[in-house]
Amino acid sequence: MNNVIKSILVIDDDDLILKSIKKQLKDEKFDVDFINDPLEGMKMVENKKYDLILSDIKMKPILGIEVLERLKKKYPDMPIIIITGYVDDKLMRKAKELGCSDYLIKPIRKTDLINSLNNILKNQEYS
Amino acid sequence: MPNIEENKNHRKNNIKINEFNAKKQELNCGVNIIPIITFLEKELGKDKAIELIESLGLPLSFLSNKRNWVSYDYYSTLLDKVVEVTQDNRAPFKIASVLRPETTFNYIMYAGYATIFLSNPKIMYKTMLSKNIYQTYQKLGEFNILNETKNSINFEYIIKDGYIQKDNNCLAIEGYFSYGAMTCGYPPSKTSHEITSKQRCVFNVIWEKKSKLFEAVFFILFLIISFSEFFLYKKIFFIKDILLTNFIFFSIYFFIKFMQFKRKINYVEVFNFDRNNSILNALSKIEKDYNDLLEKEKKIMERNTYLTIMSEARKLIYNAFYFTPVLFNISKLLIENLNFIKCSYFEFNLKKRSYEYFFDLNNEKITNNNLKSFSFINVILSNELIKYNLNNNDYLNISNDEIKKFIIDKPVNLNLNIFDNYYVNFLFVDIPSSYSGFFLFYSQKESNFSQEITKMLFEDISDQLKICYDNISNRYTIENILSSIPSYVIIFNTGDFKIKFINNLFITSFPLIEKNIDKIDLIGKELFSILHFNKDVMDNIYDYVNDINVKNIEEFKSEVFETMINNFVFEYSFFRIPRFKNQEKLVGLIMNDISEAKYFQKNIIVNEKLLALGKVASGIAHEINNPLYAVLASAEEIAENENIDNETRAYAEEIINHVISVSNIIKDLSSFSKTLRKEETYEVDLNNVIEESLKLVKYSSNYLEINIIKNLVEIPLVKTTKGEMQQVFINIFNNAVQAMNGRGTLTVQTENKANKIIIKVKDTGSGIDKENLPFIFDLYFTTKNLEEGSGQGLHIVKKIITKYHGDIKVSSKIGKGTVFDIIFYINKMGEKNE
Numbered sequence: 001m002n003n004v005i006k007s008i009l010v011i012d013d014d015d016l017i018l019k020s021i022k023k024q025l026k027d028e029k030f031d032v033d034f035i036n037d038p039l040e041g042m043k044m045v046e047n048k049k050y051d052l053i054l055s056d057i058k059m060k061p062i063l064g065i066e067v068l069e070r071l072k073k074k075y076p077d078m079p080i081i082i083i084t085g086y087v088d089d090k091l092m093r094k095a096k097e098l099g100c101s102d103y104l105i106k107p108i109r110k111t112d113l114i115n116s117l118n119n120i121l122k123n124q125e126y127s
Numbered sequence: 128m129p130n131i132e133e134n135k136n137h138r139k140n141n142i143k144i145n146e147f148n149a150k151k152q153e154l155n156c157g158v159n160i161i162p163i164i165t166f167l168e169k170e171l172g173k174d175k176a177i178e179l180i181e182s183l184g185l186p187l188s189f190l191s192n193k194r195n196w197v198s199y200d201y202y203s204t205l206l207d208k209v210v211e212v213t214q215d216n217r218a219p220f221k222i223a224s225v226l227r228p229e230t231t232f233n234y235i236m237y238a239g240y241a242t243i244f245l246s247n248p249k250i251m252y253k254t255m256l257s258k259n260i261y262q263t264y265q266k267l268g269e270f271n272i273l274n275e276t277k278n279s280i281n282f283e284y285i286i287k288d289g290y291i292q293k294d295n296n297c298l299a300i301e302g303y304f305s306y307g308a309m310t311c312g313y314p315p316s317k318t319s320h321e322i323t324s325k326q327r328c329v330f331n332v333i334w335e336k337k338s339k340l341f342e343a344v345f346f347i348l349f350l351i352i353s354f355s356e357f358f359l360y361k362k363i364f365f366i367k368d369i370l371l372t373n374f375i376f377f378s379i380y381f382f383i384k385f386m387q388f389k390r391k392i393n394y395v396e397v398f399n400f401d402r403n404n405s406i407l408n409a410l411s412k413i414e415k416d417y418n419d420l421l422e423k424e425k426k427i428m429e430r431n432t433y434l435t436i437m438s439e440a441r442k443l444i445y446n447a448f449y450f451t452p453v454l455f456n457i458s459k460l461l462i463e464n465l466n467f468i469k470c471s472y473f474e475f476n477l478k479k480r481s482y483e484y485f486f487d488l489n490n491e492k493i494t495n496n497n498l499k500s501f502s503f504i505n506v507i508l509s510n511e512l513i514k515y516n517l518n519n520n521d522y523l524n525i526s527n528d529e530i531k532k533f534i535i536d537k538p539v540n541l542n543l544n545i546f547d548n549y550y551v552n553f554l555f556v557d558i559p560s561s562y563s564g565f566f567l568f569y570s571q572k573e574s575n576f577s578q579e580i581t582k583m584l585f586e587d588i589s590d591q592l593k594i595c596y597d598n599i600s601n602r603y604t605i606e607n608i609l610s611s612i613p614s615y616v617i618i619f620n621t622g623d624f625k626i627k628f629i630n631n632l633f634i635t636s637f638p639l640i641e642k643n644i645d646k647i648d649l650i651g652k653e654l655f656s657i658l659h660f661n662k663d664v665m666d667n668i669y670d671y672v673n674d675i676n677v678k679n680i681e682e683f684k685s686e687v688f689e690t691m692i693n694n695f696v697f698e699y700s701f702f703r704i705p706r707f708k709n710q711e712k713l714v715g716l717i718m719n720d721i722s723e724a725k726y727f728q729k730n731i732i733v734n735e736k737l738l739a740l741g742k743v744a745s746g747i748a749h750e751i752n753n754p755l756y757a758v759l760a761s762a763e764e765i766a767e768n769e770n771i772d773n774e775t776r777a778y779a780e781e782i783i784n785h786v787i788s789v790s791n792i793i794k795d796l797s798s799f800s801k802t803l804r805k806e807e808t809y810e811v812d813l814n815n816v817i818e819e820s821l822k823l824v825k826y827s828s829n830y831l832e833i834n835i836i837k838n839l840v841e842i843p844l845v846k847t848t849k850g851e852m853q854q855v856f857i858n859i860f861n862n863a864v865q866a867m868n869g870r871g872t873l874t875v876q877t878e879n880k881a882n883k884i885i886i887k888v889k890d891t892g893s894g895i896d897k898e899n900l901p902f903i904f905d906l907y908f909t910t911k912n913l914e915e916g917s918g919q920g921l922h923i924v925k926k927i928i929t930k931y932h933g934d935i936k937v938s939s940k941i942g943k944g945t946v947f948d949i950i951f952y953i954n955k956m957g958e959k960n961e
Contacts, residue, residue, distance in 0.1 A: 017757075020756045020757045023764050085748055106790075107755045109763070110760070
C-alpha cells in the first residue's frame, strides 16, 4: 500500500495560494488536483476518489467551513485539512468539531505541510 | 396630667364630705346648752358670756332657743372654754346648779311622788337614767345601771360610735346627778366618774339617808289630811277610807303633774321628731344631689381617663415601628391608669395552633406576691357559655375557632373569677387572617372604673391595635420596598433637612457614611451633618428644595445629575413625595453608583475600537498572509535549489525567516483583537496565554531592553476565556514595562500547588508607594500621566480575576520593584462569579 500514490485535492479561490502549494508539493509523490472554485471542487470529489482534501476557509461563493461540513456529511472518513489566513480560535474549534484533521495557518512552511499530510495519510492507512 | 387633676378633685370632694358630715352631726344629735349660757351669765356677766359663746361661731339668738341644739363637738369645745375662762375645773359640774325652775319642779314632783311611796331617791335616779327623761344625753349615748344599793347607784354611759367620752362632759353629767338629789330634799349626792374606754364612762352616785325633818313634815302632812278627814267626815268614812282618800288625793295630784310633764316631754319629742325628720329629709335630698353630683363627676372623670388613655394609646400606636412594644406599652398604660394589678398577654401560635403565653406585666405600685407567682396552671376561665381549662403549663389550650366563637359571643366584657378576689378583663387583638392574641387584665373586685366604660375602652383599643398592626405592616412593606431598591435612597424634610428615611444600601455601602452606624441613629439627624456632599450636590439639593416651595408639580422636570465622590461616579436625581394635608414636606434623593457603568461605557468604546481594529487586522492578515505564502513558497524553492550558491541560499533563508516573523506579528495582532469578543469559557492553558501576551507586550512603544525570564511549569488547564486572561496578563506586563521605563528584568513564573495555580510577575521597576498600595485596584486610580494611563487597567484585572474566584496580591518596594501574585483555585474555576 505504501507505494500507491495518494490523490489530494486542494481548494482555494486564490490562485496565488494554489500556486504556492503546488510549488511546495511538486517534489512529493502525490497526485494533487487544484481547483479555485469550491463548488467545482465539491463536484470533483464526487467524480474522483481523493485520499485527502486541503481547503481554504475564506472563499467565494461558499465558505470553507461549509465545504467541510458538506463533505464530512457525505464522506465522514475523508480527511480534510483546513488552511487559513485567520487566527481564530473559535473558527478553529468549530472546524475541529466538524471533523477536520488539521488546521494550518498561512503562510505554511513546506516541511510543516508535508509532515501534516504524511501523518494524516499514514493514520488513514492504519485505520 | 390626669392623675394630679384627679387627686385635686378627690381632695375637694373629701373636704365637701367632711363639711357635710359636720353639719349633719350638728343638727342631728345635738345638745341643749341653755344651762351653760345661764351659768356663764351668772358667773361672768351677760356681756362677757355672750362674747365668749359667740366666739365659737354660732349666734346667741340661735343657741338660746331651746329648740336649737348644737353638735357634741361644739358642746364639748364650749365646756372646755368654760373651764378655761372661769379657771374652775369643776365648772361643768356646777352648771347643773342653774337648772331652770321648771325643770327643777318636774324633778321635785317626781322625787316627791317617789319619796312618798318609796322614801328613796333611787327611783328618781332610775327615772333620770330612763330613756324619756334624760333625753339630752340619751341622744348621744346609752345609760346602763351596773348595780344599785339602798343609798347608791352605779351606772355607765356608753357614747355612740363617732363620739368620744370627754372628761368635762362626764363632769357635767355628774353635776346633774349630784344636784338631782337636792330636788328630792336630800343634800347633793357624792358622785364620781371614771372614763374606762373611748366611749365608756362609769359613774358612782352615793346619797345620804333621808333627812328626819323631811320625813316628819311629810308625816305631819299625812296626819293633818287623815285627821281632818277623820274629824270632818267622821260619820261617813272609816279610817280605811281616809287612807284611801289620801292616796287618791296624792295620786291624782301627781298623776296630773306627771301627765303635764309627760305631755311636755312628748310635745318636745314630737316636735323634735318632726323637725329632725324634715331636716333629715332635706339632708338626704342634699346627700342624694351630692351623690348624683359625685356620680356625674365620676363619669366625667372616667370620661377624662378614657380620653387620656385613648389619646396616649393613639400616640403609642401612631409612632409605632414594631408591634410587640406597642402591646407592652398598651398594657402598661392600662395597668397604670385603671389600677389593674397585672396583665398577661397571649399570642396565637400558627404552628402550634394554640394561644401561647407571651408576657406578663405587674403593676409595681400594687405588689401582690400571690399574683406574682401566679401562672396558668389549673386555672379555669369560665362564664355561662364557655369553660376553658387552662391547665397546660404555659399555654392556653383554646383552639383558634373556639376563641373566635368566644369573641363573637361575648366581645370584651367578661368578668371571670380566677381567684376569690380577682377579676379578669379580656382585651382581644384580632386581625383577620394574620394575627390573633388577647390581654388578660386582673383587677380587684372594687374598681372605680365602671364596666361599661371599660368595655368601651377595650373595644376602642382593640380597634386601634388593628389599625396599628395594619400601619406597621404597611409601613414595613413600604420600607422593605424602599430598602430593597438597589439604589441609594434617602428621604428628608425640606424645612430642617432632617432625615426621615434612609435605605439599607445607603447605610451599608455609601462611601460617605460612617461604617457600622445604626439606622435608628441616622433618622432625625440633619442630612448634611451625616453626608458631606460635594458642593455641586449641595447646591442641587438647595435648588431643588427652593423650587419645591415655588414651583407647581407640573413645572417639575426630573433631572439627572452626576457627581464624583471618592473616585466613584454617582448619578442622582430628586423625587417629590406627595403629602397629605399638612404633613411635612418631604423630598427623596436617589443615587446610583455608575462608576462601573461609566467604566464599561468607556471600555465598550475601547473594545469597539479594538474590535474594529481586529476586523481590519484579520482582513489585513488574510490579505498579507496570501502573498506572504507566495513569498514563502518561492523563497523555500530558491533555498532548496541545488544549483544556487550559498550566498543566495542564505538570502533566501533570511527571506523565509522574515516572512515567518511578519506572519507571526500579524497572527498575534489578529488573534488578540478576536479574543475581545464575548467568548464562552473553555479550558485554557495559561502558559500559552502568558507566552502570547508577552509577545504582544514586546510591540508596545515603551518596550526597550527588557530581559524576560520565563519560568513556566506545566499547570492544569483552567476554565475561562482566553481573551479575559490575555487582558489580565497584557495589563500586568504593560504596567511592569511602564514601571521599568522600558529597561529591566521581567520575571514570569507559574507554580502548580495543591488545588491552586500561582502566577508570579516580578519587575525591577520603581515600585509603588506604601500609601498607594491599598488603592491600586480602585477604578480610575492612577499615578501616571493622563496620556499614559486611565487608571482602569488594574481595576479590570482585579475584576476579571475575582470573576473566576481568583486572588491578586501585590507587594512592592520603592526603587526595587513590584511583585504581583495571581492565584486561581482549580476547583472553583467552573463557577462564574457574576
